[in-house]
Amino acid sequence: MTTVFDFTVQGKDQTLKDSVETRLQKARGKCHVDYGLHVNITDEPEIRLWELPELIDEGFTSFKVFSTYREAGMMVTWEQFRQILSRVDERGGLLMLHAEDNDEIEATTREFLSANPAAPIFHALSRTPFAEASAVFHAAEIANQFDASLYIVHLSSYDGLEAGVEARDLGINIYLETCPQYLVLNEECYQRENGHYWITTPPLRTQDDCESLWDALASGEIDVVGTDHCPFTIEQKNSGEGFFNRTPNGLPGVETLFPLLYTYGVAEDRITLEQLVRVLAKNPAKIFGIYPRKGAIEIDSDADLVIWDPNQSYTITADNMHGRADWSPYEGMEIKGKLDRTILRGQVIVEGKKFLGEKVFGELLRASRHK
Numbered sequence: 001m002t003t004v005f006d007f008t009v010q011g012k013d014q015t016l017k018d019s020v021e022t023r024l025q026k027a028r029g030k031c032h033v034d035y036g037l038h039v040n041i042t043d044e045p046e047i048r049l050w051e052l053p054e055l056i057d058e059g060f061t062s063f064k065v066f067s068t069y070r071e072a073g074m075m076v077t078w079e080q081f082r083q084i085l086s087r088v089d090e091r092g093g094l095l096m097l098h099a100e101d102n103d104e105i106e107a108t109t110r111e112f113l114s115a116n117p118a119a120p121i122f123h124a125l126s127r128t129p130f131a132e133a134s135a136v137f138h139a140a141e142i143a144n145q146f147d148a149s150l151y152i153v154h155l156s157s158y159d160g161l162e163a164g165v166e167a168r169d170l171g172i173n174i175y176l177e178t179c180p181q182y183l184v185l186n187e188e189c190y191q192r193e194n195g196h197y198w199i200t201t202p203p204l205r206t207q208d209d210c211e212s213l214w215d216a217l218a219s220g221e222i223d224v225v226g227t228d229h230c231p232f233t234i235e236q237k238n239s240g241e242g243f244f245n246r247t248p249n250g251l252p253g254v255e256t257l258f259p260l261l262y263t264y265g266v267a268e269d270r271i272t273l274e275q276l277v278r279v280l281a282k283n284p285a286k287i288f289g290i291y292p293r294k295g296a297i298e299i300d301s302d303a304d305l306v307i308w309d310p311n312q313s314y315t316i317t318a319d320n321m322h323g324r325a326d327w328s329p330y331e332g333m334e335i336k337g338k339l340d341r342t343i344l345r346g347q348v349i350v351e352g353k354k355f356l357g358e359k360v361f362g363e364l365l366r367a368s369r370h371k
């Protein structure tokens with residue numbers, strides 16, 4: 001990985017500008033790869049609207065909102081979504097949506113909590129593909145009214161995907177993203193020992209859903225594969241004390257993104273190597289305003305390169321991962337190929353297993369306007 005886009009976390013009563021500054025302070029002098037920021041808008045969106053133009057001018061052009069998590073105080077209503085979308089789009093930013101219909105989810109969650117709060121599979125059953133599709137559909141309708149662009153993060157299901165593709169067919173400029181967990185893992189993980197570790201939102205789905213997402217990658221309907229990286233530890237995962245709705249949501253994903261996509265996509269002939277490069281590098285760089293500095297091998301582009309040796313193999317274990325999580329959702333999975341080296345702006349930062357980036361030189365990337 002040579003570039004990451006992290007999300008800001010907006011505290012209660014915190015301005016967006018302050019949330020950006022807080023995040024940047026964590027990265028400055030510590031980030032070994034180049035980095036940009038997506039700005040989460042979760043607290044009292046109406047009074048943050050005035051901040052958007054200035055942030056976009058400063059190169060923070062992508063924003064994320066949630067159509068769910070009402071109880072956690074993070075949800076935007078559709079009316080708030082409408083206001084944010086029009087403001088972001090008219091200034092040349094891009095709005096990203098975590099698409100799940102909250103009313104639908106609250107109703108089903110209540111139902112399953114009274115049935116059996118301890119069974120992690122109810123996390124999946126309470127957050128349905130229908131809830132995902134319905135939010136995508138609703139958001140696309142609003143985007144259509146303003147002729148605005150819209151980015152749907154971490155699509156998990158066939159239904160959600162279809163809603164996105166239909167919107168695109170209607171002429172709406174909608175970008176679609178999925179993540180490796182929705183491609184190579186399915187809801188059977190919730191039946192495993194410690195199945196609650198795999199609680200992530202949206203949840204893992206059926207194998208049919210996985211296959212439909214692979215097909216959409218191959219056809220070019222999905223633009224980006226992101227990670228939604230959330231490296232919760234076992235201790236954090238256990239803090240939900242058996243309640244599926246209280247377990248921290250999320251899976252670690254940065255380190256395994258390329259290996260999983262290569263192994264289960266390219267080596268298994270689901271997608272080509274060129275398609276992999278497009279969804280991991282070229283498309284996200286273009287969509288998030290850092291192309292052609294990133295996402296291209298060209299004169300004047302950064303010499304960010306990953307050299308992968310397809311003739312080797314290894315097995316993913318928590319022990320050979322480097323992130324904060326002390327477990328891996330992909331434990332025991334075989335990887336075809338192995339990292340030879342990672343090069344950032346012409347300098348080798350990883351060679352084989354050796355980390356060579358003693359000097360921190362990751363830079364903040366300021367994005368250009370979306371249009």
Ligand SMILES: [Zn+2]
Pocket residue numbers: 098153154201
């Ligand atoms: Zn999300």
